[in-house]
Amino acid sequence: MTLHLEDLRVRRLGECHYDSPFSEMLAAKQTSPHYVAEGDRVLLEDTVSMLAKHNLPANQLPSFEAAGPRRKIYFDPAHVSAGVVTCGGLCPGLNNVIRGLVQELTVHYGVKRILGFRNGFRGMTAENRNDTIELTPERVRDINNAGGTILGSSRGAQDADEMVDSLVLRGINVLFIIGGDGSMRAATRLSAAIRARDLDIAVIGVPKTIDNDLPFTDQSFGFQSAFAQATEFISSVSVEAAASPDGIGIVKLMGRHSGFIACYASLALNTADIVLIPEVPFVLEGTDGLLARVEQHVRSKGYVVIVVAEGAGQDLLAERGLLQSDATDASGNAKLGDIGALLRESITAHLTDAGLTPTVRYIDPSYAIRSVTANAYDSVYCLRLAHAAVHAAMAGRTETAVVRWRRRFVHVPMPLIISYRNQVDPDGDLWMSVLEATGHLFPPRTHGGLDQEQSHGGHRGVRRPAGWDDGVAIQNAGQLDVDLPDINSARSFP
Ligand SMILES: Nc1ncnc2c1ncn2[C@@H]1O[C@H](COP(=O)(O)OP(=O)(O)O)[C@@H](O)[C@H]1O
Numbered sequence: 001m002t003l004h005l006e007d008l009r010v011r012r013l014g015e016c017h018y019d020s021p022f023s024e025m026l027a028a029k030q031t032s033p034h035y036v037a038e039g040d041r042v043l044l045e046d047t048v049s050m051l052a053k054h055n056l057p058a059n060q061l062p063s064f065e066a067a068g069p070r071r072k073i074y075f076d077p078a079h080v081s082a083g084v085v086t087c088g089g090l091c092p093g094l095n096n097v098i099r100g101l102v103q104e105l106t107v108h109y110g111v112k113r114i115l116g117f118r119n120g121f122r123g124m125t126a127e128n129r130n131d132t133i134e135l136t137p138e139r140v141r142d143i144n145n146a147g148g149t150i151l152g153s154s155r156g157a158q159d160a161d162e163m164v165d166s167l168v169l170r171g172i173n174v175l176f177i178i179g180g181d182g183s184m185r186a187a188t189r190l191s192a193a194i195r196a197r198d199l200d201i202a203v204i205g206v207p208k209t210i211d212n213d214l215p216f217t218d219q220s221f222g223f224q225s226a227f228a229q230a231t232e233f234i235s236s237v238s239v240e241a242a243a244s245p246d247g248i249g250i251v252k253l254m255g256r257h258s259g260f261i262a263c264y265a266s267l268a269l270n271t272a273d274i275v276l277i278p279e280v281p282f283v284l285e286g287t288d289g290l291l292a293r294v295e296q297h298v299r300s301k302g303y304v305v306i307v308v309a310e311g312a313g314q315d316l317l318a319e320r321g322l323l324q325s326d327a328t329d330a331s332g333n334a335k336l337g338d339i340g341a342l343l344r345e346s347i348t349a350h351l352t353d354a355g356l357t358p359t360v361r362y363i364d365p366s367y368a369i370r371s372v373t374a375n376a377y378d379s380v381y382c383l384r385l386a387h388a389a390v391h392a393a394m395a396g397r398t399e400t401a402v403v404r405w406r407r408r409f410v411h412v413p414m415p416l417i418i419s420y421r422n423q424v425d426p427d428g429d430l431w432m433s434v435l436e437a438t439g440h441l442f443p444p445r446t447h448g449g450l451d452q453e454q455s456h457g458g459h460r461g462v463r464r465p466a467g468w469d470d471g472v473a474i475q476n477a478g479q480l481d482v483d484l485p486d487i488n489s490a491r492s493f494p
């Protein structure tokens with residue numbers, strides 16, 4: 001992947017002239033293993049070989065702007081009206097982020113007016129723009145105790161100019177968009193429309209997706225809660241399969257193009273025999289095929305547990321005429337065929353032909369997973385992301401997402417966060433762990449990896465960049481204006 005240093009630069013609305021409520025607290029702070037000082041940057045890459053390859057001075061190494069409070073801010077809090085919108089599929093923690101934004105804006109910055117647009121971007125159309133929810137600390141006090149989003153969410157396209165009109169008409173100068181890859185694309189278009197009109201409106205994204213398919217973020221919020229919930233279903237199906245003669249347990253988990261939930265949920269329990277994800281193609285028939293593998297398990301162990309991500313094996317459905325290849329949802333996301341049903345039918349037929357008496361238990365708990373409340377870990381994560389989002393907005397950052405990258409909170413320019421899709425790397429250590437846990441090195445790597453065109457997994461124009469594993473090639477197009485701290489004055493740690 002070739003990045004220009006310019007790609008890492010965060011857009012600012014202008015100079016910061018107002019004192020921040022955090023100025024005093026920040027006065028003596030310096031970079032440490034636990035804090036990144038304002039002006040310092042967080043490295044994009046984290047191995048010696050990757051960094052050495054660039055052969056660049058430290059202040060030109062690819063890096064992200066640190067998130068967090070600034071000593072000076074761009075907006076006068078007395079003149080800030082904030083908007084919040086949640087878009088796309090649900091994800092644990094949406095309410096936690098909304099609550100965190102409202103608390104930080106009101107308690108620390110003294111912002112008086114926060115409006116929640118309802119039902120995603122649909123709430124920002126001319127028809128719906130006045131149907132907002134006033135978000136006050138009282139209104140959001142307990143919302144973290146419920147899954148979903150108090151604002152509602154939706155899929156489907158809206159006109160960017162019409163949404164900008166809504167911001168202007170409702171007097172919003174800071175907008176927080178909590179959404180996934182689609183929402184970040186929409187946010188980029190919205191930002192372009194704002195820029196075209198030369199408006200002083202900050203747009204900050206808080207990336208959301210239980211699929212964990214956004215790049216440049218360690219793990220998206222809600223992901224841990226989602227895969228923790230998924231383990232409950234793997235556990236149930238394992239019990240059912242083990243208690244049936246020739247038992248087959250199949251759990252289909254979300255993951256349209258990225259199999260992270262399937263991997264993590266499987267690893268958490270370590271009871272799955274076979275894990276199938278979109279990133280690793282497999283075949284049904286033949287000695288290397290799934291059916292032979294399932295039969296082997298049933299004959300040796302008595303039952304088999306399969307965890308399958310919904311996007312796995314879409315090529316197999318297509319071959320059998322079970323997939324309408326160009327079908328999309330309202331947001332343009334590919335509509336998938338039911339891989340779980342194909343597995344159920346073909347495994348039943350195969351084992352019956354082989355003289356066995358299969359009992360297949362197939363469950364698809366998708367909506368029972370993404371609707372749960374955030375667990376304690378995600379609750380902390382959501383709150384900290386919300387804090388970072390508010391600091392970014394108040395400091396006049398725009399067209400920027402706040403994420404955690406290599407444990408630090410950073411600002412990632414929106415074009416980068418939609419530059420490709422984060423997927424499980426078949427050559428990476430996560431998939432290796434899955435293969436180690438299932439113990440059977442299945443599916444075998446006979447069909448190439450992610451750099452080959454995925455049957456149905458490829459998103460229009462978005463694919464994992466070739467060569468990512470080799471590190472990022474940086475085009476040194478100008479220096480970043482990095483104000484690195486004086487390392488000699490940095491505190492020392494035992
Ligand atoms: N390329 C795009 N340009 C403009 N708007 C988009 C684009 N992709 C998605 N959107 C809009 O963003 C919102 C959320 O997208 P969606 O794909 O449903 O969920 P997510 O943001 O979780 O990926 C929808 O209203 C959708 O229409």
Ligand SMILES: O=P(O)(O)OC[C@H]1O[C@](O)(COP(=O)(O)O)[C@@H](O)[C@@H]1O
Pocket residue numbers: 087088089090180181182208209210211254255256310329370
């Ligand atoms: O049925 P819906 O609401 O369209 O959602 C299904 C999809 O939502 C997802 O969770 C991802 O959605 P987002 O990109 O909106 O996070 C997929 O895994 C799943 O295929």
Ligand SMILES: [Mg+2]
Pocket residue numbers: 088180181182209
């Ligand atoms: Mg999406």
